[in-house]
Amino acid sequence: MGKKRSGGGLTGPQQAAKFLGVSVLSGVVLAGIAIPGAGALGLAAKGTVEGFDEIPANLKTPPLSQRTTILDAEGGLIATVYSRDRQVVPITAISPYMQKAIVAIEDSRFYEHGAIDLKGILRAVNRNAQEGGAAQGASTLTQQYVKNVFVEEAGDDETKVREAQEKSLGRKIRELKYSIQVEEELGKHKILENYLNITYFGQQAYGIESAAHRYFSKAAKDLTLEESALLAGVVQSPSRYDPLNDSQEAMKRRNIVLQRMADVKDISQAEADAAKAKPVQLKVTKPKNGCITAVKGAGFFCDFVRNTFLDDTAFGKTREERAKVWNQGGLTVRTTLDPQSQDSVNESIKDHVDQDDKVATAVTLVQPGTGRVLAMGQSKPYGFGKNETQINFSVDKKMGGSNFGFPTGSTFKAFVAAAALEGGLPPTKMYQSPYDMDYPSPVQTCGDKPWVNTGSPKARVENETESEVGPYGMREAMAKSVNTYFVEMISEVGLCPVTEMTTKLGVIPANGAKLPEVPAIALGSEGMSPLTMANAYATFANRGVYCTPVTIESITDSHGKALTVPKSKCGRAMTEKTADTINTLLLGVVDSGTGQQSGLKDRESAGKTGTTDSRYNAWFVGYTPNMSGATWVGSGGAKQVSMENITIGGQYYDKVFGGGLPGPIWKQAVSGALSGREAPPFVTVHIADTPSPTPGGKPNKPGKPGKPGRGDGKPGDGRPGGQTTGGTNGGTDGGTGGTDPLGGITLPPGIIGGRD
DSSP states (O other): OOOTTTOOOHHHHHHHHHHHHHHHHTTOTTTEEEEEEETOOOETTTEOOOGGGOOOOOOOOOOOOOOOEOOTSSOOEEEEEEEOOOOOOOOGGHHHHHHHHHHHHOOOTTTOOOOSSSHHHHHHHHHHHHHHOOOOOOHHHHHHHHHHHHHHTTTOOOHHHHHOOOHHHHHHHHHHHHHHHHHHHHHHHHHHHHHHHBBOOOOTTBBBHHHHHHHHSSSSGGOOOOHHHHHHHHTTTTTTTTTTHHHHHHHHHHHHHHHHHTHHHHHOHHHHHHHTTTTOOHHHHHOOOOOOOOTTTTTHHHHHHHHHHOOGGGSSHHHHHHHHHHHHHOEEEOOOOOOHHHHHHHHHHHHHHOOTTSSSEEEEETTTTOEEEEEEEESSSSSSSSSOSSTTTTSSGGTTSSSEEEEOOOGGHHHHHHHHHHTTOOTTTTTTTEEEOOOOOOOSSSSSOOOOOOOOSSSSSOOOOOOOOOOHHHHHHHHHHHHHHHHHHHHHHHEEEHHHHHHHOOOOOSSSSSOOOOOGGGTTEEEEOHHHHHHHHHHHTTTTTEOBBBBBEEEETTSEEOOOOOOOOEEESSSHHHHHHHHHHHHHHHHHHHGGGGGGOOOOOOEEEOOOOOOOEEEEEEEETTTEEEEEEOSSSSSSOOOEEEEEEEEEEEEETTTTHHHHHHHHHHHHHHTOOOOOOOOOOOSSSSBOOOOOGGGOOSSSSSSSSOBBBBTSSSSSSOGGGGGOOOOOTGGGBOOOTOOOOOOOOOOOOOBB
């Protein structure tokens, strides 16, 4: 008999005997081995006591986190994303060598004992008692699998991970009980399969399939004897035995596994010796994770898909629930991205704007009538390096875009015209349209308090050139993008019809704020995203029916089960007559107006140019009956860049206009996207050349709320039209609040986005 330690403690063998003796006396016999009853040993884990019988009987096994595959509309791979790189495979898809190797080195008696290895427990309790530690070691594969389940369930919560791995008697007892359940329910082959799929093999590889690809660039079913032994050896300490960091240490461990396989008769000694003589030969495949690996320049589209998933309640009630589903992975996400359109967008961007230019461009294409986002690209690639960014210039802030979006300039005039036409104003309506003028005042808002042009001097507006002097009708004013005409128009129809129209068209500032009720919105003073603009103009192409944008066609989970995917919601935003009239007006912009460089040769196209004051931003938003797209060019960093006397894409520009650079980018992108595809015509209306006279045959004068009026604010005068307290004004290039759309840099006052 062993002697007592000084102080009256039992020796290791005595504690082991007591462990087993008390178990037998307790009468609790499970899976062929006695386990202590509740309180028999005072099972403690960091100050808590938990009786064996009080442990829940059923182990809830969480689905294993796997990689998610994102595909384009034709099934081509865009990117693979994951929180843990894992591909679950059946036991039949795992090399027999691998199965034998892991059993030999981790639990050679796996097929002989139950959930618990009696000999192993005796040996472990004796050793740990001698060392004064908690019971540990001697874990069977089943117990290791159970522990990995707890680790998997903990996810990225470091506290829960530590609890799942703590070296305590309490945790060991919980593992024992759940192991008994697992043995009864699954059986040996399924346990081995699950273990090989859940285990971490280092180098971001979870599960044997990912490990085989990571280290040897092959499937798990094709692993050789020596490859299997190396991977089995890694499991005990993925960092210590990492063959990429220390091939000699990994080879020593591999040879131990090979010898163990020979000792238990899984292979012959000759086979073991032959395998030992071979050097470690790796064929590494580097981890490819996340949207940064996306092909076809679709990194930002990939990121938009992820953000769409995380933002939509269809995939979970809370963002936390949705994030858990996304991180768990195993999904196959088929998207709306059209390969031909994406290729064309990338090519056009490459031909016009360089990655290291002082400014950037972003292009987004959507399909009218469906809301499908067909392409999304920009000149600053997705990444973390120089001249790269993670900001998606094409989308709103909450979806990964810039802080405020980008002022749209005169592209907003189409919305003002649509509101006016919908309210009964004829397309022949004439306004005096002087070169420059005060903003009209007062102007009716949606509330009781009208907007009033206060201040001294009063806010003013001017046209691009002094030769732009009216009177003009709507057709000519739209083609020439006459600022004073549209300010007079918004003053007559009022601000409320315009904001109501933009709401129907999904035109919401990129920062999520409400569109301010100030006349300067007529000139595109608020920051929008290219996706917002492209999708709004798609409503004109769709003859007045607006459809919400969508990027996801279908999703299947790891079991092939289809998830419910939200569809585009469509609703009428304006009458067909109004939409057809806008189409007729915007056809004139590309036929004979500011967008002549943007017109397509093989089909009808319509659109509108836009350039903001100081030329910080330039736009072209155009469409055909079956495709709509927006192109923005402007400052892609924290500092605003005036696009005058500037070289972009290797070409010098004295002044950048919406029709001069964004227009040609749009033209090339859409031409390639629609190449070989149908070319349906627009439905147009006849607009008489003779304008309707104003009452009394005189120009409209500043009117009362809801009555005809005129005016606008002159760019650069320090008080653009619509200025309010707190620095927010309707004519700020940087967006709401007069701030930079990316970096929060305060901009000088007096910036109005209404040029072309």
